[in-house]
Amino acid sequence: MSILQVERLSIAFGGVRAIDDVTLSVPRACVFSIIGPNGAGKTTLFNLISGVYRPAAGRVLLDGVDVSGFAPDRLARRGLSRTFQNLQIFFRLSALENVMVGRNRHETTNVIQDLLHLPAVRRQNRATREAALAALARVGLEADADKPAGSLPYGAMKRLEIARALASEPQVLLLDEPAAGCNPVETGELDEIIRAIVREGVTIVLVEHDMRLVMNISDRIHVLANGRTLTEGSAAEVRSNPAVVEAYLGTHNARGRAVA
Amino acid sequence: MARLIDSRYTPLVAVVFVALALPLIFPSPFYYRIGALVFIFALAVIGLNLLMGFAGQVSLGHAGFLGIGAYAVAIGPTHLGLPSWFCIFAGAGASALVAYVVGQPILRLKGHYLAVATLGFGLMIAIVLTNEAGWTGGPDGMSVPRLVLFGWPVHGSKAWYWVAAGTLAVGVALALNLIDSPSGRALQAIHDSEVAALVLGVRVARKKLGVFVISAVYASVAGSYLALLNGHITPDLAGFMRSIELVAMVVLGGMGSIFGSLVGAGVLVVLPQALTGFHDYEHMALGLIVMGFMILLRRGIVPTLGAALAGRAP
Amino acid sequence: MAEFLQFLFSGLTVGAVYALVALGFTLIYNASGIINFAQGEFVMLGGMTTVFLALAGVPLPLAAVLAVVAAVAIGLLLHRFAIEPARGADTVTLIMITIGASIFLRGAAQVVFDKRFHSLPHLFGTDPLRIGGAAILPQSLVVLAGATVIVVLLWVFIDRTLFGKAVIATAANRLAARLVGINTGHMIGFSFAISAAIGALAGILVTPITLTSYDVGTLLALKGFAAAMLGGMGYALGAVVGGLLLGLLEAFSAGYLSSKYKDVVAFLVILAVFFVMPQGLLGRAKVERV
């Protein structure tokens, strides 16, 4: 059975139907990509799936359970996490502390224990720290652990968000344009990082404009345009679909031309 | 970096050191009173800083909790015959309860809405304290019986200086503990990005409520001490100006800096004392200080100094 | 019925003042995104300056004009020396700056004027008019008429002049307004001036009924702000509706429930509105972008 299902999901802002009757089904432990021109509704779809927005209609099922309308933290505790297209870094904290926040749902001390700094808290802090360092290492940022998160280069912040989400040990991880602002080398590293995550059984839902990355890595690709599903298929199928080429060229999206 | 000054437990060491050293340079016993006032306000300000500086939630009504703590040690012994020490705890408990109940709806608001809601909450407490004259003495206030601890009556500035210093040290230690804990990291995360904290599974509403309750308890204890130190209280203690004074102390010293809270409380308690001859100008001065700092030294004294020191270090 | 009418009129009278304060908030908020907590001080300055100029022998109409001019000047100074230098600061910083300004103005008023309550003569005397058994002060009608005139003038100005169009453009999208050549800094300064004038006028109109003193500004600011949020932050019509509603709410809870706790009742109702419709009564619901 698929790990994540979206059924006839819709939301509108004012008159704009940002997501309009979208249905899709994501198999377990694969890379499922969502592409489409700017404004197609990709980020909005992520916001709906992760509980940041409430759908006007339709359902979201996570591991077979209807989670429509669940708050994001509740979804996160059920194993769904994400990164953001517009970075949401904790600027006040170091890179390591950012990732430590990702461990929050696994931390068991209560606020009274925290105030008193009981031995349980000390143990907890150590365990959290180790897990966070491991997560940082998975994205190649272990050397930057103690730097203020805000001082990292853009591409590193994108990866920091991935590490942070990984630290929460999700079953499903939504990545919103992780390669934006990355040079070709970094994009290559990202490819490796994503593959490693999937090998561990995590399902990746990827929104990305870098078509080389998408075509290389995706098991399935879902194409959105104007909030609606255009088509879905394997990389080869999507690449050869004239409607997809037209949707991209119609918006004069330079990166999109790589599709053709 | 700010860490140079504000590294873990340095503020605690500073409090202990300052508390022990100050009496050596006090020219007269009057100064014990000012010292006690600084410590008591610092306690409330640290609590508020946990809420504002770390969790990023404004409260323009925190003096309401000062008021609850203060009236607890006035009403409890006078009307109910309860011992004062017990009433300090009872007041803290009442403040925690009020914060817990009021915080659930109010903390769902953000930005300006939160500011107005908390401001309104503070005013409501002040209105209740003014109107329920049978219990509170109304606008003229009421006198506060002395605290007796283990048969030892705590009175005089000197005694309160040491009680306040000890309590402040505990307050500082607890705050520092909290910051370096799962809860503390979660709060700072909420400050920067609530949505990112949420998608990582942080129970944002619960964390905010928790720190609101904690900050209420800090303020309540400070309120009880103020009442006991002064021997008389009026609803002004819970009023808007007091709330603003607390916030001003937080931002003056530096949001998110425990050490800054001590400095902020020190400056704003000592300054009016230095200006006693100009009592009429007190509000003008406070207004100017708040505006000036917000415009010129937005980050507050301690973080700015910390950055300057770090900049000079190799 | 007479009682009901009585409450209705007193509610509308204070409500009109809240509406004007709320309107002042809205103007500044739309131009700059700033909530000006010193808005209530303009009301205080209008009333107090008029009172003291009149006491000094200045004829009342001239005193009133001078008071408005003084308030506008202070509004402009506030903008120039406190708001402008803090451009780009975060919400808490801006809140604290305007609160600092409010405390400063209050402290200054206490020094320049005094700490007592003052009144102004009623424009048409104090003989109440009898309407349906209720006794209505003529000055109440003056306040209502004055508020109506101010609202209409403001509306005409914004709707019919090029300058007004620039105000609307700035409110809709500050960046876009700058790109088409509107000096948004001037717009913000201008909004402070107009808000100060409106506040001062409200203070002059209502002082004969409610009295004034150096410290009336805080509560007025809170209520004007609450009214603006009740109606829907950023909507001029919302400010007027919110102000009148708040006034009525207070008058009726004072009349039928408890005069001591009228503010508490009003506040609780407003909180309830925030939770049920965070966008206010007339505002449009928005989803925060991520």
Ligand SMILES: Nc1ncnc2c1ncn2[C@@H]1O[C@H](COP(=O)(O)OP(=O)(O)O)[C@@H](O)[C@H]1O
């Ligand atoms: N919170 C919101 N309020 C109003 N409109 C929104 C909001 N979020 C998204 N939209 C609109 O929905 C459409 C889809 O946007 P988005 O999902 O960001 O596209 P993509 O990520 O595919 O580039 C756009 O027209 C955008 O303006």
Ligand SMILES: [Mg+2]
């Ligand atoms: Mg997007």
